[in-house]
Amino acid sequence: MKYFDTTIYKHKIELIFDLDRNVWYALHTKHRQFVKGEIGRGRFERNHNFLTIGTREYELVIDCNDDCTHWESWSVFDIKKQDYLTVSGRLD
Secondary structure, three states, X not given: OEEEEEEEOOEEEEEEEEOOOXXXXXXXXXXXXXXXXXXXXXXXXXXXEEEEEOOEEEEEEXXXXXXXXXXXXXXXXXXXXXXXXXXXXXXX
């Protein structure tokens, strides 16, 4: 499992990626809320996962490597601004 502590629009979020089970979790510890989703549904290809934090809408984007053999990285896309945030991480 891979763990990341990050801040998304002033909210401290813990992201957990269970690559063996192809599942991700986003935990908002202050409000004791979490969401989870499936990574790739059995295929290695970029996938976008809808995520609401506070009143803002994002997509958690999970990318595989160019050879489509393993998960490589994650990033966060702000739907309203139509731009990626500066938070991201490596999964390999």
